[in-house]
Amino acid sequence: MMKLFQKISDAEPRRPDDTPPLSRLEAALFLSREPLPVRRLALLAGLEDAAQARELVQNLNRRYRAAKSAFCVVEVADGFQLRTHPEFASWLFRLQEVPVEVRLTRTAMETLAIVAYQQPILRAQIERIRGAACGDILRQLMDQNLIQMVGRLEEPGRPILYGTTKRFLQVFGLTDINALPSYPSDQDAPDDTPPPSGETAEEER
Numbered sequence: 001m002m003k004l005f006q007k008i009s010d011a012e013p014r015r016p017d018d019t020p021p022l023s024r025l026e027a028a029l030f031l032s033r034e035p036l037p038v039r040r041l042a043l044l045a046g047l048e049d050a051a052q053a054r055e056l057v058q059n060l061n062r063r064y065r066a067a068k069s070a071f072c073v074v075e076v077a078d079g080f081q082l083r084t085h086p087e088f089a090s091w092l093f094r095l096q097e098v099p100v101e102v103r104l105t106r107t108a109m110e111t112l113a114i115v116a117y118q119q120p121i122l123r124a125q126i127e128r129i130r131g132a133a134c135g136d137i138l139r140q141l142m143d144q145n146l147i148q149m150v151g152r153l154e155e156p157g158r159p160i161l162y163g164t165t166k167r168f169l170q171v172f173g174l175t176d177i178n179a180l181p182s183y184p185s186d187q188d189a190p191d192d193t194p195p196p197s198g199e200t201a202e203e204e205r
Contacts (some may be wrong), residue, residue: 021047025056026082035079035170053080077169080174111137112146116168116180120161121152138162146171 024045028036036044042053057073057080064071070084104112110132114126127132141147150163164177174180 021045021052022056022059025053027058028079029073029082032081035077035078035081041080074173075175076173077166081170108137108140112141112164112168115141115147115162116164116177119163119177121163122153122159122161124159126162 025041025047028041028044032044038050038053041057042048042050045053045056047053047056061073062199064073065068070088070170071082072085073080074083110130111126114129118125119127123134123138126138138147142149145165145167147168148165149160151161152158153161168174169176
C-alpha cells in the first residue's frame with residue numbers, strides 16, 4: 001500500500017499544455033464565478049489568442065447541444081460564462097441551494113429601466129420621468145450593485161450622474177448596454193414636468 005501511494009505521489013502531474021485546448025477552456029469557464037473577457041479566457045486556458053477562444057466556445061456549445069446538456073456558454077457582460085439553460089431555473093430554485101439573484105419591486109424596475117436607457121442620468125431627471133422621488137430606490141439599486149455613480153455634472157452642486165453596472169448586464173443576460181431592447185416609444189421620454197413636492201414623493205414611494 002505504501003508503495004502504491006509512493007508511486008502516485010512521485011508521478012509527474014499532468015501539465016495543462018498536455019490537455020486538449022477545449023478541455024482547458026471548459027475548465028476555466030467552470031471555475032469562474034464571473035463572465036470572463038475573451039482575452040482573459042484565452043490566457044487562462046493557454047490558448048493562442050482570443051479568436052481561438054471564440055472558436056472553441058462555439059465548438060463547446062455544439063457539443064452541449066448534441067448531448068442535450070443542461071449547460072451552455074453565453075456571452076454576457078463583455079465576457080463568456082458557463083450557465084444552465086433557462087428552462088432549468090424554476091427546478092433549480094426549488095433545490096434551495098441556488099440563491100435568487102435579484103428581487104425588484106415594480107417601482108425599482110421602472111427606475112432601473114430609466115437609468116439603463118437614459119444613462120448617464122441625474123436623479124432629478126429620473127424623478128421628472130417617474131413623477132415621484134426616487135432617492136430610496138436609487139440607494140437600493142446601488143446596494144444590489146445594479147447601478148453606480150458614473151460621474152458628476154459640472155455645475156453648481158455637482159449633481160451625481162447614474163449608470164448601470166457590469167452586474168446589471170450579467171443579471172439581465174446582456175452582452176453590453178447596446179444589447180438592450182429597442183426603446184418602446186417616444187411617449188415615455190422625459191418631459192418638463194417638475195418633480196413632485198416632498199409630501200407627494202413620500203406617498204409615491
